[in-house]
Amino acid sequence: MKVFILVDMEGISGICLEAHTTGGTAEYEMARRWMTQDVNAAVQGALDGGASEIVVADGHGTNGMYNLVYHDLHEGASYIEGSPRDWYIAQLDGSFDCMLMVGMHAMSGTPRAVLEHTWSGERWHKARLNGRETGEIGLMAAYAGSFGVPVTFVSGDLAAVTEARQFLGESLITACVKEGLSRYAAKLLPPQTSRELIRKGTAQAVRAAGEAKPYIVETPVALEVDYVRNSHVDVIRAAENVEFVAPRTVRYSGPDVPSALHLMR
Ligand SMILES: [Zn+2]
Structure with a gap:
């Protein structure tokens, strides 16, 4: 085990x-x-x-x-x-x-x-x-x-x-x-x-x-983050697979949870 x-x-x-x-x-x-x-x-x-x-x-x-x-x-x-x-x-x-x-x-x-x-x-x-x-x-x-x-x-x-x-x-x-x-x-x-x-x-x-059963979410995955300040999102604007759904809200998309989290990082 x-x-x-x-x-x-x-x-x-x-x-x-x-x-x-x-x-x-x-x-x-x-x-x-x-x-x-x-x-x-x-x-x-x-x-x-x-x-x-x-x-x-x-x-x-x-x-x-x-x-x-x-x-x-x-x-x-x-x-x-x-x-x-x-x-x-x-x-x-x-x-x-x-x-x-x-x-x-x-x-x-x-x-x-x-x-x-x-x-x-x-x-x-x-x-x-x-x-x-x-x-x-x-x-x-x-x-x-x-x-x-x-x-x-x-x-x-x-x-x-x-x-x-x-x-x-x-x-x-x-x-x-x-x-x-x-x-x-x-x-x-x-x-x-x-x-x-x-x-x-x-x-x-x-x-x-x-x-026990693993916690499984549907794929593909969308992780949306609401940031506090513009300075936190300005550095993200040029990245790929990243979408701005509101001025300070970024959507990270990926085929699964690890790829969406890695993109966010
Ligand atoms: Zn901690």
């Missing part, structure tokens, strides 16, 4: 401040240790559930995409860190039996969602995949789905796990580690409780991977 774990930072246990997720602060240095502990809980859970190989990919943009604390990592997995990388989950392919998502956040505009955004908080307002408003959970699940890999577990705040179930089905196994009161405030679970939820959830999710 081969398991891919994608980890982001905003939905990690204990995190609710911008300073937790931006490099160069004392809060960030503390928060990356919490992130490492959530990942370790997920790795232990995946092993408990029967994983024979585990690859973890750090998907949070801060600090050159090297957020996990190396010397504290669980021995049961390998870890993809740093940048540039051709794509932050490029090592995911059809050889994996499932993908687990740890530390996820809700899409841009979701109320009472900790550090909600889609891709880039400063540059992106909203994104639609084949007309449906979609955040990073849906986009990454669709990316994995194009390789036939199901997402079987999502951890994050209440808004993130609710969004995940809306996209991936009510039977999705989730770990809700905090409840957003606003973008920068949350009701937090204590760390041990939170990591126990992650460990138990990932174990169950790996055991159930055989019956």
Whole structure:
């Protein structure tokens, strides 16, 4: 059983401040240790559930995409860190039996969602995949789905796990580690409780991977992005297969999800 774990930072246990997720602060240095502990809980859970190989990919943009604390990592997995990388989950392919998502956040505009955004908080307002408003959970699940890999577990705040179930089905196994009161405030679970939820959830999710269905969207694919400023779209005007459907809304078209996402990048 081969398991891919994608980890982001905003939905990690204990995190609710911008300073937790931006490099160069004392809060960030503390928060990356919490992130490492959530990942370790997920790795232990995946092993408990029967994983024979585990690859973890750090998907949070801060600090050159090297957020996990190396010397504290669980021995049961390998870890993809740093940048540039051709794509932050490029090592995911059809050889994996499932993908687990740890530390996820809700899409841009979701109320009472900790550090909600889609891709880039400063540059992106909203994104639609084949007309449906979609955040990073849906986009990454669709990316994995194009390789036939199901997402079987999502951890994050209440808004993130609710969004995940809306996209991936009510039977999705989730770990809700905090409840957003606003973008920068949350009701937090204590760390041990939170990591126990992650460990138990990932174990169950790996055991159930055989019956899980990948998230498949119709092809060809249209990804539309509403940008915040003209300066964000001026650089895109000359690109091929790119269409302006409104002054700051760009449509990226491709035969499948990976090609539309690669074009967007
Ligand atoms: Zn992030």
